[in-house]
Amino acid sequence: MIEGQGIPTLVIGTAHDIMTQVPPPRAAFVDHPVGRTFGPPHERSRHELVLAKALAELSQFARPGEIRDLKINWSPDGSRAWEDELRAELLRDR
Amino acid sequence: MPFEYLPVMAQNSAPKPARILAAPSKPAWRALDKPARQSRVALLSSAALRLADQAPFIPREDLSYRRLPADPGAGAIIIDHHSGIGRVPRQDPEIAFPRTALATLAAQGIIGKLSPFHFSFMGGVRRHEEIENTLAPVLARELRQAEVDLALLVPY
Numbered sequence: 001m002i003e004g005q006g007i008p009t010l011v012i013g014t015a016h017d018i019m020t021q022v023p024p025p026r027a028a029f030v031d032h033p034v035g036r037t038f039g040p041p042h043e044r045s046r047h048e049l050v051l052a053k054a055l056a057e058l059s060q061f062a063r064p065g066e067i068r069d070l071k072i073n074w075s076p077d078g079s080r081a082w083e084d085e086l087r088a089e090l091l092r093d094r
Numbered sequence: 095m096p097f098e099y100l101p102v103m104a105q106n107s108a109p110k111p112a113r114i115l116a117a118p119s120k121p122a123w124r125a126l127d128k129p130a131r132q133s134r135v136a137l138l139s140s141a142a143l144r145l146a147d148q149a150p151f152i153p154r155e156d157l158s159y160r161r162l163p164a165d166p167g168a169g170a171i172i173i174d175h176h177s178g179i180g181r182v183p184r185q186d187p188e189i190a191f192p193r194t195a196l197a198t199l200a201a202q203g204i205i206g207k208l209s210p211f212h213f214s215f216m217g218g219v220r221r222h223e224e225i226e227n228t229l230a231p232v233l234a235r236e237l238r239q240a241e242v243d244l245a246l247l248v249p250y
Contacts, residue, residue: 001226002138002245004122005234009138011247016096022115024247025123031096035141035179037248038195041186047195052204054246055130064123083097090102092178 012037012054016067023065028054032074033086116222126244128206133243135200136164136209138233139191140217141183141250142174150174151216157229159215161236164208166194175217175250183250190250209240217250 003009003025011024014034019027030037030050039046050072057068074082104112126133142151144160151158151174162171171187173180183190193212200208213233219225237245 001118001122001230002234002237002247003124004118004120005231006124007234007237007242007245008124008126009245009247011249013247013249014097015099015249017098017100018115018249021100022117025121029096033097033179033182034099035177035183035250036189038189038192041182041189044188044194044198047188047192048198051192051195051246052199055199055204058126058130058244064121080097086097086179087102089178089181090099091106 010054010058012051019067023067025064026058026061027067028057029067029069030054030072031069032072033082034090036074113218113220114222116225118226128243130205130244131203132206134207134209134241135196135205135244135246136237136240136242137191137193137196137212138245138247139212139214139250140175140248141187141190141214142216143171143187143191143214144174145169146172153216155219155221156216157219157221157224159213159229159233161211162191162193162214164193164197164210164212166197177218177250179250190248192248196246206243209237209242211236211240213237 011027014032038050053070153176
């Protein structure tokens, strides 16, 4: 909606399924829990890395609605254990 | 396989129908005028963020927004969003709103300049028409006044 007002935008998001269903003009996907888009608390270098990687994708967008995967995992070993905790937190939002 | 949020949202809504994901009435595309290293950049967050001396957001249908100084030293960020995911982000709001990281990238020349202000509003509001016809134009006007070339939107 901001883009429709003439301001270029980049969404940096964690919800691939939502961004697929309602595609922003440009989207960078980060495979982190929602609310922790830029990494764990107080890890500034990680926050900068995620942000820099998202910005580096800007020149690659060729068409509206594209989602570019930054290929960043939450856990270094690729563990998905965080999903159970996240699901429980989301279900508290009633 | 990425985490699937939509089934959890549907479960959250039950027994009511799942919330509708509203797209803008008109698809939009605005080409970038400049590369990031020459752009003035602002953050937009749907986490309902504010400074301590700003009025709190009122969950869940608050359509107001807050102007947040881009200077990371300009005061601690408070998260007013009602979502149950807030425990970890409240330990360090930078993980949802990377104000310090963006300032660092500006100092490194990865972006051109910081917008003097970033902006935040309440995500998950169901007043879709008012968001499109009222809130979005006001935020866009703020961004134009700040001469922002690129807005980074971080959903919460």
